[in-house]
Amino acid sequence: MIYQSVYRRAPFLWCRLHSTYVRKMRYLFELKEDDGICRQAQNSGTFYLFHNLSPFLKKVGSRYLAPQISVAEMKSMLGKFKQNEQMIEDSVLIGCSDEFMAYFALDLGSLEKSVIESELKGSFTELRKAFFQLDGKDAPLLSSAQALLRWHDTHQYCSKTGQPTQKNLAGSKRICHTNGIIYYPQMSPVVITLVSDGSRCLLARQVSFPKGMYSALAGFCDVGETLEETVRREVAEEVGLEVESLWYSASQHWPFPNSSLMIACHAMVQPQQTKISVNKLELEAAGWFSLEEIMEALGREPKPLKQEDGSFSLWLPPKWAIAHQLIQEWVKLQASTPA
Ligand SMILES: NC(=O)c1ccc[n+]([C@@H]2O[C@H](COP(=O)([O-])OP(=O)(O)OC[C@H]3O[C@@H](n4cnc5c(N)ncnc54)[C@H](O)[C@@H]3O)[C@@H](O)[C@H]2O)c1
Numbered sequence: 001m002i003y004q005s006v007y008r009r010a011p012f013l014w015c016r017l018h019s020t021y022v023r024k025m026r027y028l029f030e031l032k033e034d035d036g037i038c039r040q041a042q043n044s045g046t047f048y049l050f051h052n053l054s055p056f057l058k059k060v061g062s063r064y065l066a067p068q069i070s071v072a073e074m075k076s077m078l079g080k081f082k083q084n085e086q087m088i089e090d091s092v093l094i095g096c097s098d099e100f101m102a103y104f105a106l107d108l109g110s111l112e113k114s115v116i117e118s119e120l121k122g123s124f125t126e127l128r129k130a131f132f133q134l135d136g137k138d139a140p141l142l143s144s145a146q147a148l149l150r151w152h153d154t155h156q157y158c159s160k161t162g163q164p165t166q167k168n169l170a171g172s173k174r175i176c177h178t179n180g181i182i183y184y185p186q187m188s189p190v191v192i193t194l195v196s197d198g199s200r201c202l203l204a205r206q207v208s209f210p211k212g213m214y215s216a217l218a219g220f221c222d223v224g225e226t227l228e229e230t231v232r233r234e235v236a237e238e239v240g241l242e243v244e245s246l247w248y249s250a251s252q253h254w255p256f257p258n259s260s261l262m263i264a265c266h267a268m269v270q271p272q273q274t275k276i277s278v279n280k281l282e283l284e285a286a287g288w289f290s291l292e293e294i295m296e297a298l299g300r301e302p303k304p305l306k307q308e309d310g311s312f313s314l315w316l317p318p319k320w321a322i323a324h325q326l327i328q329e330w331v332k333l334q335a336s337t338p339a
């Protein structure tokens with residue numbers, strides 16, 4: 001590849017030609033394609049640790065931090081466990097810094113959890129528990145790391161030949177050397193839709209949601225569907241309404257229950273066709289909420305709040321969740337739309 005040879009022969013020229021972002025993306029591409037370069041990066045990179053898919057975290061006050069472990073610390077710890085340093089090669093690439101320090105994630109599920117925790121002074125915490133208290137870049141990084149580690153853990157055999165598959169060093173694919181089939185990490189596309197009738201928005205809750213929490217409607221895409229078809233089908237299936245128009249907002253990787261690509265949309269229904277019929281197989285409840293109710297809920301902490309009559313106040317997904325962003329956008333839209 002031309003850029004690789006230019007990069008190696010004339011790095012200064014290459015730096016002048018491209019922005020840091022472009023250079024980072026090209027470097028990550030190289031790490032995924034070339035096991036030799038990736039091995040070098042592992043020997044100077046930093047590691048996010050997991051134990052049976054729970055990330056290693058340190059709690060500072062009410063927040064969680066995901067420490068990056070240096071390769072020296074990794075080697076010293078593996079030495080204490082009498083493990084071969086080669087275990088580092090089980091890690092998967094999850095990104096790199098602006099200074100081209102590669103980040104890897106490694107699951108140490110085969111080692112004694114409590115010993116690692118006391119050695120590194122932190123704890124392996126279930127991602128679902130820590131997700132909303134994680135700092136800045138850590139939430140998306142850990143979310144994709146966990147998804148990638150899970151995928152490798154559950155795709156160790158070729159579904160055609162039944163033979164073991166091998167991961168490339170970066171972990172961006174697995175190969176069955178018996179027949180050459182290459183497997184790439186999978187994620188499921190999910191649409192999440194905030195339905196509006198022009199003055200109210202529609203929120204719903206599943207039985208499994210924490211008490212009082214409502215969110216936008218979500219649903220997995222069926223094979224062969226366009227995103228628009230999924231939005232229309234899910235709204236019809238879950239609340240019995242017909243979408244008149246819709247538009248894309250943004251997307252987000254979501255680690256629960258596995259690895260989903262959340263594709264967020266706004267949708268409108270006709271103001272005279274707003275009678276909800278809740279599909280009880282999917283939802284516990286759904287309802288229309290006014291701007292005032294939403295503003296009040298946005299001002300509240302994202303956690304259950306019991307009222308005097310025993311019911312729970314409406315609260316909304318925290319700001320990391322794309323549902324929250326859709327709701328914020330809807331609020332802004334109301335403010336800019338004449339009554
Ligand atoms: N990030 C956010 O803001 C946000 C908000 C709401 C929901 N979500 C996520 O959206 C996802 C989907 O929402 P939902 O549960 O309402 O979906 P849904 O309405 O499609 O119902 C879930 C059901 O779909 C079926 N299904 C079809 N394809 C599937 C697949 N690839 N993986 C798993 N199940 C599949 C299963 O029977 C499952 O029980 C959930 O995982 C949820 O965590 C994210």
Ligand SMILES: [Mg+2]
Pocket residue numbers: 217218219238282
């Ligand atoms: Mg749903």
